[in-house]
Amino acid sequence: MVVGAGPAGLAAARAAAEAGARVRLIDSAPSAGGQFFRGRPDVPPVHPKVEHLADSAVWHLESVHNGHTVRVRTGPADAPVRRGVTLHADALILATGAYDRALPFPGWDLPGVVTAGGAQAMAKGHGVAVGRRVIIAGTGPFLLPVATSLAGTGATVVEVLEANGPAGWLRAPRALLAGAGRLGELAGYAKALAAQRIPYRTRRTVIAAHGTGRVEAVTTAALDNGWRIRPGTERRIAVDAVCVGYGFTPQLELAVAAGCRLRDGFVEVDAAQATSTPGVFAAGELTGIGGAKLAAAEGTVAGTAAAASVEVPRAALRAVRQGRIFADGLAAAHPIQDGWRTWLTDDTLVCRCEEVTLAGLCDALDRHRALGVRTLKLTSRVGLGPCQGRVCGRNAAELAAGHTGGHYDPADTARRPIAAPVRLGELAEEETVEEMNGQA
Amino acid sequence: MYPDVVVVGAGVIGAACAHALTAAGCAVTVVDRGAPASGTTAAGEGNVLVSDKAPGPELDLAMLSRRLWPALADELGDIEWEAKGGLVVATTEAAAQPLLDFMRDQRAVGVDAREVPAGLVHELEPHLTRAVTAAVHYPQDAQLQPVLAATALLAEVTRRGGVIRPHTPVSTVDTGRDGRVRGVRVADGVIPCGAVINACGPWAGDFARAAGVPIAILPRRGIVLVTAALPLVVRHKVYDADYVGAVVSDDAALQTSSVVESTAAGPVLIGSSRQRVGFAERVDAHVLRALARKAVGLFPVLATVPVMRAYGGFRPYAPDHVPVIGPDPRLPGMWHATGHEGAGIGLAAATGRLIADLVTGAAPVIDLAPFRVDRPAVLEAA
Numbered sequence: 009m010v011v012g013a014g015p016a017g018l019a020a021a022r023a024a025a026e027a028g029a030r031v032r033l034i035d036s037a038p039s040a041g042g043q044f045f046r047g048r049p050d051v052p053p054v055h056p057k058v059e060h061l062a063d064s065a066v067w068h069l070e071s072v073h074n075g076h077t078v079r080v081r082t083g084p085a086d087a088p089v090r091r092g093v094t095l096h097a098d099a100l101i102l103a104t105g106a107y108d109r110a111l112p113f114p115g116w117d118l119p120g121v122v123t124a125g126g127a128q129a130m131a132k133g134h135g136v137a138v139g140r141r142v143i144i145a146g147t148g149p150f151l152l153p154v155a156t157s158l159a160g161t162g163a164t165v166v167e168v169l170e171a172n173g174p175a176g177w178l179r180a181p182r183a184l185l186a187g188a189g190r191l192g193e194l195a196g197y198a199k200a201l202a203a204q205r206i207p208y209r210t211r212r213t214v215i216a217a218h219g220t221g222r223v224e225a226v227t228t229a230a231l232d233n234g235w236r237i238r239p240g241t242e243r244r245i246a247v248d249a250v251c252v253g254y255g256f257t258p259q260l261e262l263a264v265a266a267g268c269r270l271r272d273g274f275v276e277v278d279a280a281q282a283t284s285t286p287g288v289f290a291a292g293e294l295t296g297i298g299g300a301k302l303a304a305a306e307g308t309v310a311g312t313a314a315a316a317s318v319e320v321p322r323a324a325l326r327a328v329r330q331g332r333i334f335a336d337g338l339a340a341a342h343p344i345q346d347g348w349r350t351w352l353t354d355d356t357l358v359c360r361c362e363e364v365t366l367a368g369l370c371d372a373l374d375r376h377r378a379l380g381v382r383t384l385k386l387t388s389r390v391g392l393g394p395c396q397g398r399v400c401g402r403n404a405a406e407l408a409a410g411h412t413g414g415h416y417d418p419a420d421t422a423r424r425p426i427a428a429p430v431r432l433g434e435l436a437e438e439e440t441v442e443e444m445n446g447q448a
Numbered sequence: 449m450y451p452d453v454v455v456v457g458a459g460v461i462g463a464a465c466a467h468a469l470t471a472a473g474c475a476v477t478v479v480d481r482g483a484p485a486s487g488t489t490a491a492g493e494g495n496v497l498v499s500d501k502a503p504g505p506e507l508d509l510a511m512l513s514r515r516l517w518p519a520l521a522d523e524l525g526d527i528e529w530e531a532k533g534g535l536v537v538a539t540t541e542a543a544a545q546p547l548l549d550f551m552r553d554q555r556a557v558g559v560d561a562r563e564v565p566a567g568l569v570h571e572l573e574p575h576l577t578r579a580v581t582a583a584v585h586y587p588q589d590a591q592l593q594p595v596l597a598a599t600a601l602l603a604e605v606t607r608r609g610g611v612i613r614p615h616t617p618v619s620t621v622d623t624g625r626d627g628r629v630r631g632v633r634v635a636d637g638v639i640p641c642g643a644v645i646n647a648c649g650p651w652a653g654d655f656a657r658a659a660g661v662p663i664a665i666l667p668r669r670g671i672v673l674v675t676a677a678l679p680l681v682v683r684h685k686v687y688d689a690d691y692v693g694a695v696v697s698d699d700a701a702l703q704t705s706s707v708v709e710s711t712a713a714g715p716v717l718i719g720s721s722r723q724r725v726g727f728a729e730r731v732d733a734h735v736l737r738a739l740a741r742k743a744v745g746l747f748p749v750l751a752t753v754p755v756m757r758a759y760g761g762f763r764p765y766a767p768d769h770v771p772v773i774g775p776d777p778r779l780p781g782m783w784h785a786t787g788h789e790g791a792g793i794g795l796a797a798a799t800g801r802l803i804a805d806l807v808t809g810a811a812p813v814i815d816l817a818p819f820r821v822d823r824p825a826v827l828e829a830a
Contacts, residue, residue, distance in 0.1 A: 068731075068733050068736075070730065070732065070733060077733075079733055094733075362713075375599075375603060376595075376596065376599035376600065376603065377484060377599060377602065377603065377606075377612065377614075378483075378599065379483035379484060379486075379614050379615075380482060380483030380486040382483075382486045382490045382595075383483050383484065383485050383486045383490060383595055383599065386485075386490055386593070386594075386595035386596070387595055387596060387599055389713060392713070392715075393677075393756075394676060394756065396756060396757055424757060425730075425731035425757070425758045425759075425760070426731075426736075426755055426756070426757055426758050429676070429754040429755065429756060430754065430755055431751065431752055431753060431754055431755065432673075432675065432718075432740050432743060432744055432750050432751055432752075432753050432754075432755055433740075433744055433750075433751030433752060435673075435736050435737055435739075435740035435755060436737060436740040436741040436743075436744045436751070437737075439733075439737070
């Protein structure tokens with residue numbers, strides 16, 4: 009069973025099917041491809057022997073003595089009736105991907121401020137631009153394709169701001185070498201930006217958004233190496249949309265439910281993509297942010313290893329090794345620096361669902377001595393709303409650690425036994441159990 | 449009188465003990481192996497109930513606690529204290545008479561319990577199922593937010609000069625030549641004290657064993673469901689009548705009985721299961737299903753509401769289902785305050801007061817003999 013039909017999941021399903029396993033591929037979107045292939049004509053087809061469950065959300069995962077049981081609801085999230093099914097598999101491949109991280113700053117809750125990934129999905133999926141005059145800010149190479157996509161929809165991209173410096177790459181020559189292919193791709197984007205006269209500035213970012221009812225302008229500022237604002241460098245720019253992307257956060261709840269060990273916030277895997285939980289494999293952005301090509305290679309390894317009947321192809325293993333070196337270089341060149349915490353003011357929202365401000369968070373820390381993630385949530389209400397901490401959990405944990413000097417494990421915010429919203433009436437239903445014995 | 453007291457466990461019971469002890473003039477240090485209020489307390493619903501208890505020692509404790517909480521809530525500030533009242537409903541003919549009998553017994557010992565005539569039930573709870581065969585209103589039932597309460601109690605302890613030491617596991621208790629407690633051992637040495645309060649909740653048995661005085665305290669798993677925020681759908685704490693049966697049962701298998709209520713923040717809480725699975729952390733789907741089924745049975749309108757999350761915890765219970773509150777006769781200076789099962793939030797105020805009375809030598813306001821440590825169920829099973 010493969011969960012997630014992005015580059016990693018598609019490759020894993022294909023490899024497992026080719027190795028002779030019976031494979032189900034479960035994905036929440038109406039069609040396969042994930043965020044990466046959304047709206048692209050080159051999305052790889054689902055292998056004909058793979059049973060693809062589209063529009064399907066896994067809301068519960070249970071490890072049982074002879075495998076894994078997942079509970080799925082099929083149908084659009086807002087449909088009056090969704091079909092429920094309980095599936096059993098010997099081996100499970102998690103390829104649930106990542107979503108992009110937004111850091112809070114004054115005004116980030118205004119309409120018109122979106123994540124880079126959200127803007128990209130609208131541009132690629134629907135050909136719609138998030139605004140007419142757009143500024144893009146954050147860190148990492150993903151900002152570049154977002155800029156070209158937005159320009160392609162007719163929006164004016166005012167500038168692209170990279171919070172880190174350009175020198176990061178020079179410190180990772182091995183990564184440069186390993187990622188020669190990816191570099192060419194990035195150079196292509198950079199060329200496209202230049203051709204369209206979109207300025208690309210480093211060590212600068214958006215530190216505030218302004219507007220009544222909607223974003224009308226932003227303040228940008230130059231940053232030092234730790235991402236503190238350089239006084240006197242603030243500039244106000246009129247825009248009607250802001251796209252922010254500060255790297256990616258892995259979609260961890262199923263891996264956490266399966267009991268997989270984490271390392272640095274990602275799922276720990278061995279050379280065969282096996283996690284610490286027997287029979288559970290992970291591939292793609294769950295194991296580290298490395299892009300679609302690495303994800304697909306990891307998927308091929310995981311799919312073959314999970315099917316357990318043929319040898320893992322060496323080419324895929326090599327591609328994973330090379331890809332990881334590049335990914336590590338990427339991570340080293342685009343770190344998130346602690347200085348972002350100084351961009352917030354007391355009334356900046358940390359948690360949008362529950363409208364918890366920085367002052368509210370600090371009050372819970374000071375007055376209630378909230379020294380753990382669970383206590384912090386229950387005293388400040390951060391992460392208790394509909395997003396269940398997916399947007400704010402990591403930011404809140406880092407702000408709390410900075411404020412108290414204590415340890416707040418961001419993985420604790422990914423503990424969600426109900427992995428996707430399910431209606432009470434659906435929970436109450438008698439379940440239909442389907443076995444997949446003897447197969448992956 | 450013991451001038452220096454170490455309270456082991458910074459959940460709501462430990463916090464209430466420390467609060468009462470500092471009020472009585474003791475110097476108190478509270479230690480916890482983790483963050484304060486992050487164990488059983490963080491997994492509670494915040495019930496302050498009299499409705500679910502039959503006449504007996506636990507009801508006496510609950511009535512005392514119910515008298516003490518409002519003043520504490522006043523003193524502590526916002527702990528989301530809400531004296532909203534409870535409504536217990538029977539939905540079968542068979543359950544109706546036992547509920548009414550139970551109510552009569554409670555009334556005889558001073559519980560405010562009022563039978564609600566069939567025609568008036570839906571004025572109290574408009575969305576309640578029509579299949580009600582009997583209903584009893586308990587105006588004294590109340591609710592609070594347990595983590596806010598525990599952390600506010602601890603903040604007051606600090607203000608009075610008490611010390612809170614989180615992330616400080618206690619390995620054992622040190623005794624002097626006279627056999628009395630003289631300190632607790634932590635990683636960086638010994639915290640000297642004249643008395644130790646074991647408020648470790650479900651882990652109280654482990655701590656007692658480490659101190660050389662084992663007591664039988666077992667964990668029972670409880671799961672609570674939380675829906676998306678709703679406009680006020682449920683006005684009281686609403687239970688089905690078999691809640692009463694589940695609390696006093698010995699059955700190892702899963703038991704659920706619905707407790708459905710709205711919270712101040714908007715989500716509806718649906719509790720609670722009782723399951724003996726040791727300290728297994730998992731959230732089983734069949735437990736979620738059983739909870740959902742009972743809640744939809746009570747409030748059919750909730751069927752379309754999204755469930756956002758589920759949380760679980762471990763509740764401490766003694767084999768005879770009576771809390772353990774008092775001195776350990778085997779180890780002078782050692783006191784236990786545990787075994788409250790799913791009622792610890794509600795019973796914390798009284799437990800703190802009674803422990804403070806005992807430690808300072810004041811006369812306890814209720815008879816503590818039923819809660820004593822040296823009873824067969826607690827010692828022989830350990």
